[in-house]
Structures are given as structure tokens and as C-alpha cells.
Amino acid sequence: MEKYLPSSPTESESEDSPERPTTPGGSEYPYLPEQWKEGWKYEYVPLDNPFMTEARRVAKTESSDRKQQTGSVLVNANGEIIGRGANFSPLHAELRAKFERGEIDDERCERVKAGSPTGTGYELCEGCSSKYHSEPTAIRNAEELGNDTHGASLYLWGHWWCCKDCLDAAEAAGIGQVYLVEDSDRLFNKTHPDNLDGSLLKQEVEAPV
Numbered sequence: 001m002e003k004y005l006p007s008s009p010t011e012s013e014s015e016d017s018p019e020r021p022t023t024p025g026g027s028e029y030p031y032l033p034e035q036w037k038e039g040w041k042y043e044y045v046p047l048d049n050p051f052m053t054e055a056r057r058v059a060k061t062e063s064s065d066r067k068q069q070t071g072s073v074l075v076n077a078n079g080e081i082i083g084r085g086a087n088f089s090p091l092h093a094e095l096r097a098k099f100e101r102g103e104i105d106d107e108r109c110e111r112v113k114a115g116s117p118t119g120t121g122y123e124l125c126e127g128c129s130s131k132y133h134s135e136p137t138a139i140r141n142a143e144e145l146g147n148d149t150h151g152a153s154l155y156l157w158g159h160w161w162c163c164k165d166c167l168d169a170a171e172a173a174g175i176g177q178v179y180l181v182e183d184s185d186r187l188f189n190k191t192h193p194d195n196l197d198g199s200l201l202k203q204e205v206e207a208p209v
């Protein structure tokens, strides 16, 4: 008696996962959370989006970083800003203050002096810890103000992707969506061909608030 053998899945059937997203400009993200497989992706807004304008203001007024200033604002479902934060590191701020008082010749921390590529070398400097990035700083600010972060969106100015620690912190806080600036991979990516000398970044960082 002949047995009926079900056909094995064809190759096309096993390839129904979505394509790994890239930036609108076609750059590969250095890190993406696993949820991209379920369709998670960054959303993009113009620089003059009011929440992005506020994130930019926070970055330029509160950051302890001179070269790559970042700012985050959290916005709830009613469109209210519930938390704000810039990348602010007490150790970096202290180095900068000492440099400005002429006590040290170089304000750079050990990680920056070592030329660590983006997303690496955090063990070299406590001040570079991801907890001082603008995203967790904004989450802590919302919590300190007693605001519920669940279901909020995060607007990030000054960077073109979020590191794993920051996206983990956002997920733990119930933040679903992250908005970046249109063209952020060109503006804020120091290794982008248009930005190799940091000139676009520098223009954006130095432009008036």
C-alpha cells in the first residue's frame, strides 16, 4: 500500500519574514531589536516637528557632550510631553569644567581618547555608560515627575539609531515607537560619506537653538 507523503515546505514558504529595515537613506543600523522581525521599525519626522524641535533644544542646552549632543522627549497618547533628557554624564561635565578652568589640557575621557567606535568601549569610561544617554535620562525624568511612560513615544534628536541598552530601557518603560529626524543617518552619522569630517554634525550642533 502506498503511503501519502506530505510535501516538504518549499524555500519560498520559509522566507516570509520581513526584510531587515535600513534607514531611508539606505544605511544599515548598527543595532536593531529582534522585534524588527515582527515589523518594528523607526519612524521619521522632519527637523521642524515640534517634539523634535524640543528634543533639539534639550540636547543643546543640557548635554554634557560637546560633539555629539542628543536629546530625547517622551510624548504620551494625548500628545503631551511627559519627560525630557539630554545625554548628560557627570564625569564628562567635570572633565569639561576642569578643562575650562585650565586644570587639564585635554577634556576627552579615556574612551574617546582611545578612539572607540560608536557603540563600543563603554568599559573604558564610567561617564560613557549608556545610562547617561538621552533616552534613559528622559525616562528617569518622566518617572521622577510621576508620569506613566507606558504607550508613550520617544523623539530622539542628535543620533540616527538607539543602542541596545536604550531600546531595552524603552521597552521596559512600555515605549513603543521611536522617532528619528529625517536624514539623521547623514546629519548625525560621523562615518557617513557626506559627514566624514563631522561637518554636517558640527553645523547642526553649533546652529543656534
Ligand SMILES: [Zn+2]
Residues within 6 Å of the ligand: 092, 109, 110, 111, 112, 125, 126, 127, 128
Ligand atoms: Zn567617557
Ligand SMILES: [Zn+2]
Residues within 6 Å of the ligand: 130, 133, 135, 162, 163, 164, 165, 166, 167
Ligand atoms: Zn543609548
